[in-house]
Amino acid sequence: MKQPPRNRRLSTTRQRKQQHLLDVKVRSRKAAQQRIHRFVNAFCKILLFGSALAASAYGAREGLRRFLWENPDYRLSDIEINDDGGSVSREQLLKTADIRQGMNIFSINLAKAREKLAAIPQIERVEIDREAPAKIVITVSERKPVAWLAGKTDGDATTSDSACLVDKKGVLIKPRSRLAEYLNLPIIYGAPGAENFQGGQTVDAFEIRAALDLVRLNADGVRFQIRSIDLSKMYCMVVTDQKRERVTFGFDRLDWQLDRLGILLDQIDAGKKEIQTVNLMVERNVPVTFAPPPEEEASPKPSPAKKPAAVKDKTPAPAKKPRGGFKKHSDE
Numbered sequence: 001m002k003q004p005p006r007n008r009r010l011s012t013t014r015q016r017k018q019q020h021l022l023d024v025k026v027r028s029r030k031a032a033q034q035r036i037h038r039f040v041n042a043f044c045k046i047l048l049f050g051s052a053l054a055a056s057a058y059g060a061r062e063g064l065r066r067f068l069w070e071n072p073d074y075r076l077s078d079i080e081i082n083d084d085g086g087s088v089s090r091e092q093l094l095k096t097a098d099i100r101q102g103m104n105i106f107s108i109n110l111a112k113a114r115e116k117l118a119a120i121p122q123i124e125r126v127e128i129d130r131e132a133p134a135k136i137v138i139t140v141s142e143r144k145p146v147a148w149l150a151g152k153t154d155g156d157a158t159t160s161d162s163a164c165l166v167d168k169k170g171v172l173i174k175p176r177s178r179l180a181e182y183l184n185l186p187i188i189y190g191a192p193g194a195e196n197f198q199g200g201q202t203v204d205a206f207e208i209r210a211a212l213d214l215v216r217l218n219a220d221g222v223r224f225q226i227r228s229i230d231l232s233k234m235y236c237m238v239v240t241d242q243k244r245e246r247v248t249f250g251f252d253r254l255d256w257q258l259d260r261l262g263i264l265l266d267q268i269d270a271g272k273k274e275i276q277t278v279n280l281m282v283e284r285n286v287p288v289t290f291a292p293p294p295e296e297e298a299s300p301k302p303s304p305a306k307k308p309a310a311v312k313d314k315t316p317a318p319a320k321k322p323r324g325g326f327k328k329h330s331d332e
Helices: 013-069 090-097 110-118 206-217 254-271 294-298
Strands: 078-083 123-131 135-142 145-149 164-167 187-189 226-230 237-241 246-249 275-279 286-290 309-311
Touching (some): 187 206, 206 226, 254 275, 254 286
Parallel strands (some): 145 187, 246 275
Antiparallel strands (some): 145 164, 237 246, 275 286, 286 309
């Protein structure tokens, strides 16, 4: 009996291997083409987005240039300066801030101009505002001097080139002009390091700070008006008032010492005498010398030296503080 034919492969093993290799190559080529296609698409999208962004930026810049930076409506024509002092001229303010008529108001760097003006020693605070279309407002608050600061104890500090004005915070001011209101300020003599003082510097010497505190505490004084403070002794302050009375203060507890002086002046006014010297550093029985009466001053005979009288002080002494503990003043 004849057997049926068997199923046989039409291709050999070699042919099947070759076909498999061809299929792998075709698939790898397709995958590479797909990757290239995706990369080209992504690149085109990025390029298109970048071009649109660049076009928008260019358009915005051109719009700003035409309608803002080069717009004649925004050329500076009005500069308003509000200065509460007057020691700094308008020309100096504008030159320092680098602000000129005709500038575009939006081209002015307000922060930089404010920083330059704040560097002037006479200026404490400054504000610069831009008001469209063509106005700049500069508001200046100048430092308020409270005293003169000088090294030598002789001579007139108000006419000396080496003397400085000083405000309540201890910031030194080199005066550009001698205003009449400065001439009656108290003068602090014998200040340590006065030969190296420069405008804009902040003094931190203990003696100077104590003298400034004394000026501040006695700012409203009527009966006792400070004209000069001598620091040359380094352990006390010798204060001369409007009547040329000399009062010695310690560096600590200044408010208490001023209270004692007020009580002492009340007692002396009742006796119609004039003080020559007072030493407030002594806690009890304050030493006081009195000016001689007019008839004794006219007498040609020299009078013997008198010992200072001791005025009994009934003011309770506060608790002592360590040296350097004088009351700090407020910046406000």
